[in-house]
Amino acid sequence: MKRMTFILIILGFAVMLNGQQKSFETFISEAQDLKTKRQFQEAVDLLLEAVEIYPNESNVHLQLGLAWGDLAQQAGETNDMMLAMKGVNEAFAEFEKAVQLDPDHFEAHLNYGAYGVNVPALFGKLDQGVLHLEKAASLLEKIFPDGNPEVSGVIYRFLGQGYQMQERLEEARTAWEKVLEFTPDNENGLAAQEGLENLKQGKANAEVQKPESKQESPEIVVIKQKIEKSQGDFQLHLALGKTYMEEKHWADAQQALKQAIRIDPNSIEAQRLLVNAIGQDAVLGYDERIYEDQELRTNLAFEVIRQMERLLELDPHNPEYQLEYGLMCTYMPFFVQKIDQGLDLLESLANDSSLPDSIRTEALYGLGFGLRKKGTAIWMQLVQNYPKTEDAQLVYEEYGLREHGKEQLSIHGEKVLVTFHLGFQDEIEPQTAVWVEDASGRFVKTLYVSGFSGFAKEKQVNLPIWANNSRFETDGTTGASIDWGKHNYTWNLKDHDEKRVPSGLYKITVETSWWPSMTYGRVSADIHVGNTSDEKIVESGPPIPLLHVQYIK
Known part of the structure; x- marks a missing residue:
């Protein structure tokens, strides 16, 4: 009897809880109220509860x-890039x-599509976004039997945008012309008119400005001539990709190999070569292409991950490919958001006694690297x-004065030696500039500037003081990004025109900007150039704890 009473009490309690449980409509309504107040994190938390x-x-x-x-x-507006990436x-x-859950969910297709064609290319959602918009368009008649010009205008506006980005001009x-049929006068109609004008202008420019013919090797010319006669020949496109790779033309190799893969999507050889070509392109560092496309290297990072994942789909049990993917995920910048996946795979490989020691030890190294990287992020x-x-x-002290690098004494005789320490480390290497000004504040010469800032110039300014003073004059000193530790540069006492500067007072400045923490540092030291040697040491604390400048007569 007592047992029966206990069961009835439990059942009654469960019924009471069920009666108090909010409906999903109530959750959605409360979340909308939070969003109206811009309390987006609270809205997410509430809807996560609803999903449970x-x-x-x-x-x-949805x-x-x-x-x-x-x-x-909201996170993007406050420069919280980690949260912004996660949110998207x-x-x-x-x-x-x-x-x-609902293959014909109109709003889900529409929102996926709208996001897909509008987020940066690094997310790799363009193609899927277009497919979802096409699905939404196919559902229009079912959802709106009497028509809905406003919604139709939205769909075809974004479809036009997506098609243009895919070069399906x-x-x-056609999509933008449909927008003008539905809503010619609202913002979608204006966007469609602008898109059509851009298409017209692009065609006119293409007719007026024919691209300069590129010098191709005899081997490339022969293969291309054969391809003209046999467009669908997989082996010819593969051979073209291989030849471009032999000549270290990585971007051209990628195009040729992607065409080969379109013909034979299951070719492991072509997929393997494509991963290599993208990887080689990525390790080239920053170059002139950054000025036109500041997202170039970011997009390469995501692209090589996607293509490596495709290679694993084709050959999922290859331990060398698994190792390469695990290391790739671990070494990639934080925004790729693959480090946990990479660490899990590397741990599995390291613990697999059936694998060769060479694979297991490399997996262990990558595992240690990744764990250290996660600690740094914390x-x-x-x-x-x-x-x-x-x-x-304490963190700054850990990244304090460590001896990295050697003095650059290659210039004999009169010179200025610049030594400084970067006492901070972020998810990726910072942007740094070192330059000289005279006593009046006039720019004299850039001694070093990180590759991205040097090539991107005014398109994306990360070092505002250097940018303003130098007007992006790099003097050929753009180089790979430097990181935590000691760094040495030498000034040969010449200006950016390679003319010897007169004796007098000069200022050496180091400016550095870290991302995503948005940490910023700048320190300067004055040095006399002239009759006698001079030396200045500036201890400024984090994130640039030491600047040491020596004039050697």
Whole structure:
């Protein structure tokens, strides 16, 4: 009897809880109220709770995706790039879940598509975005039997945008012309008119400005002539890609290999070569292409990951490919967000006694590298969020004065030696500039500037003082990004025109900007150039704890 009473009490309690449980519509309504107040994190948290209770309700996943998108935008406004990246990826995941639960979910398709064609290329969502917009367009008649010009205008506006980005120009034209049929006078109509004008202008420019013919090797010319007669020949496109790689033309090799893969999507050889070509392109460092496309190297990082994942789909049990993918995920910048996946794979390989020691030891090294990298990221959060605390100072001390590099004494005779320490480390190497000004503040010469800042110039300014003073005069001193530790540069007492400077007072400045922590540092030292040697030491504390300048007569 007591047992029966206990069961009845439990059942009664469960019924009471069920009666108090909020409906998913209530969750959505409360989340909308939070979003109106710009409390996007709270809206996400509330809808995550709703998803736990209603995991099979597609509308909850849709609303959670929209909340993640709003949070990502807010994070971008405050330069919290980690949260912004996470928010965008989570938004796509929730839209995808909504579509899985309801394949004809119009709003989920529309929002996935709109996000897909508007987020940066590094997310790799363009092609999927266009497909979802096409699905949304196919559902228009079902959802709106009497028509809805406003919604139709939105869909075809973004379809036109996506088609243009895919270089499907005629389809872009058709989509934008449909927008003008539906909503010629609102913002979608204006965007469509602008798109059509751009297409017209692009065609006119192409007719007027014919591209300069590129010098090709005899081997390339012969293969291309054969391809003209046999466009669908896989082996010819593969041979073209290989030849470009032999000549170290990595971008051309990628195009040729992608065409080969379109013909034979299951070719492991072509996929392997494509991964290599993208990887070689990525390690070239910054060059003139950055001026036109500041996202070039970011996009390469995501592209090589995607293509490596495709290679693993084709050959999933190859331990060498698994190792390469694990290391790639671990070494990639934080925004790729693959480090945990890479660490799991490397740990699995390291513990697999059936594999050769060469694979296991390399996996162990990568595992250690990745764990250290994650530890650094935690320290950076501490410094970014609590910069004035004693514990933040301990982080700076850990990255304090460490001896890295050697004195650059290759210039004999009269010179100025510049030595400084970068006492901080972030997720990726900082942008740094070292330059000289005279006593009046006039720019004299850049001694060093990081590759991105040197090539991107005014397109994306990370070092505002150097940019303003130098007007992006690099004097050929653009180089690979430097990181934590000691660095040495030599000034030969010449200006940016290679003319000998007169005796007098000069100022050496080091400016550095770290990302994503947004840590910034700048330190300067005055030095007399003339009759006698001079020396200045500036100890400024973090993040550039020491600048040592010596004039050697």
